[in-house]
Amino acid sequence: MLHVMMNSKKVHRLAGIIMLVPLILWALTGVIFLVKPGYEAAYEKLPVRLYAMDGSMTITPDAGWQEISIKRSILGYHLIVQEDGHWQQLDLETLGERPLPSKQQLLALVNDAITANPERYGSIVTVEGDRLFTDTGVEISVDWPRLALQQTGTDTRMIRTLYKIHYLQWLGDSWLNKVLGVLGLAALFVVTLFGLLAYVNGNKYRNTQ
Structure with a gap:
């Protein structure tokens, strides 16, 4: 039981380290998407x-x-x-x-x-x-x-970049970005699963003491 618990903790720790940067970026960009600072000007309609x-x-x-x-x-x-x-x-x-x-x-x-x-x-x-x-x-x-106009400013391009960061579109290729997204979701699943296993195994280990 102790061996299994230690292995779960190691896998959880490794997956957590791998996901640290994406999770921080997801959180930061998620806050920006909720608040939407500067969106009105960035996506302003420019009619003829x-x-x-x-x-x-x-x-x-x-x-x-x-x-x-x-x-x-x-x-x-x-x-x-x-x-x-x-x-x-x-x-x-x-x-x-x-x-x-x-x-x-x-x-x-x-x-x-x-x-x-x-x-x-x-x-x-x-x-x-x-x-x-x-x-x-x-x-x-x-x-x-x-007979229509579309405007794109530095703020618009920045927001688009933030969306690419948020959705793991980091590699400049749509197929590779999909692979990266799947890997990110898999790593997040591993973090959650092994965190849960470590918690359950820890409770079982404490109950046997």
Whole structure:
């Protein structure tokens, strides 16, 4: 009985040491997820600034269009349609697909949107395709087919990193992360099981004295 109890304690101690760092990280990140400090700014919605429509407009919809909307931004009018589950922006005159606008037009569109929160977005310093970067560390992606914007700041990236830490996504590969997660759960199970065994065996040993 004493031998079994000593072995249980050794296994429990070893598993506990292995799980020490993940458990501390789980606890710390879990507190952050409950309190959610800075989440509001990190996941703030950044809508395209829209303007009132001038007069009426007639569009003959295609039979394949599932949804349709017309919006007006600083760049003018936008025809947004959904066809076969995919969104696209069409030219109002030709009804052909409207390509991503020029760098200057993207700047005008996004600059018009970020005036709502200049403290967070500051000024745009770089444009790379449909992505714009500000001097405050925020990346703004333009979803041209939907006429939508998405912002990601250093705080957003930090929160995503914390989620990866919390869920043992440490290895940069989805398959390896799954293996690590299973190993973490197995180690936690071992800690719990052998802790319980050590407690039960300890009680039995004391009762035999």
